[in-house]
Amino acid sequence: MLDAKSGTGVSLADARCPAHAPADHPKIAPAKVGILLANLGTPDNYDYWSMRRYLNEFLSDRRVIDYSPWIWQPLLQLIILTKRPFSSGANYKSIWNHDKGESPLMTITKDQTAKIKDRMAARYGSDVMVDFCMRYGNPSTESKVRAMIEAGCQKILFFPLYPQYAGATSATANDQFFRALMKEKWQPPVRIVPPYFDDPVYIDALAQSVERAYDRMEDKPDILVTSYHGVPKRYLMEGDPYHCQCQKTTRLLKERLGWEDERITTTFQSRFGPEEWLQPYTVEEVARLAEQGKRKIAVIAPAFSADCIETLEEINEEIRESFEHAGGEQFTYIPCLNDDDAHVAALSGVIERNLKGWLD
Incomplete structure (x- = not known):
């Protein structure tokens, strides 16, 4: 049998009855x-x-x-x-x-x-x-x-x-x-x-993507914004480790790049509803950075393993617009790692x- 919907090409042609089982025993695929x-x-x-x-x-x-x-x-x-x-x-x-x-x-x-x-x-x-x-x-x-x-x-x-x-x-x-x-x-x-937020090979892959993006730019960004998907702050207080793991990912990325603290910052996006979420909020922070004179920024989304609506539309459109409206001049979105080798x-x-x- 082929799983045609998934395209996995899984075949059960080799399924057999277990040894010493009666002939009407259900066939079992190789383990x-x-x-x-x-x-x-x-x-x-x-x-x-x-x-x-x-x-x-x-x-x-x-x-x-x-x-x-x-x-x-x-x-x-x-x-x-x-x-x-x-x-x-x-x-x-x-x-x-x-x-x-x-x-x-x-x-x-x-x-x-x-x-x-x-x-x-x-x-x-x-x-x-x-x-x-x-x-x-x-x-x-x-x-x-x-x-x-x-x-x-x-x-x-x-x-x-x-x-x-x-x-x-x-x-x-x-x-x-x-x-x-x-x-x-x-x-x-x-x-x-x-x-796997602190896996050295994952951190290295993130760093390589940043280095490649920066190498292509004549004018280097003033700061790299690492934008993570947000959750209500209440979740952190109730024991969810997400905030701490995001902060550690940013720190390890900074250390792997050999950067000073002021060259990278952590923010959170996709706020929903009336309660307070993890801060700073990306959409507000990029505007604040522009107002403070950081007119060239890059944004990366380390919490996403693949580009999606939150990166391709929210970051590259809504958050970009917030930065440019506040006076920002150069906004670079660094894609997710996706299927990079x-x-x-x-x-x-x-x-x-x-x-x-x-x-x-």
Whole structure:
């Protein structure tokens, strides 16, 4: 059997009855280890109903919005999902990969998966199966867990593609993975890849991307802004380690580049709702920098493993506009690591370390 939807080319032609089993015993595929990459997700299209389905799933997640459903759901269903699909759809349309009919996040995640699959095949041969899923939208986590088990994966390594851990990203991806496992008659042993925010190879890949970008510029930026996706400040006070891990990533990047403190700063973007979020807010901080005379800046987004709506539209359009409106003159967005070879090598190294004891 081929998984035509995913394009993984998984075949069950070699499935056999176990030795000494009766002839009518269900056939079992040869044992292998599954490596399941997970990213946030993407709408199937940018039309109203595609956006509404996606936003409903995303904004109904209690890890993302933890207000009481009795208060939040009427507001979401009657007001937010009536209007927001139009504005969000317009934003997605502005960055959409029209040639492939999908969002950039989907295109990039497919490319990352293909490269990691090649590296794992070269390292482990047919003992592994590599695929990806999305927390929200398609392909769903449940469908990919089912496909892996059907293909003979008797162990699964689950890899949320978030360098820094946050309850609203890593934890909800893990939740969905465990929910998928709850539906399986025969649950395989599993491992969860921990955050890799301080991994030296990941930090080096980030630094290389900064160095390449700076080398291409005749006028170097006055400061590098590392913009991370924000979360409510309350989450930090409740024990979420995200803020601390973001700060450490910035510090390690600065040390790897050999820079002084004043050449780099940490900010947080994508604020939503009335409560205080982690600060400083990127959209306000870039304006403040421009007003203070820093007219040339570069922005990088170390919390995202792939470019998406928050980087291609929010940073490169909304945040750029805030900087230029305040008097900024040169705004450079440094793309996410995406399927860069150094990034793929870093992710593959993380995977190989976490496979030890299963595959060596």
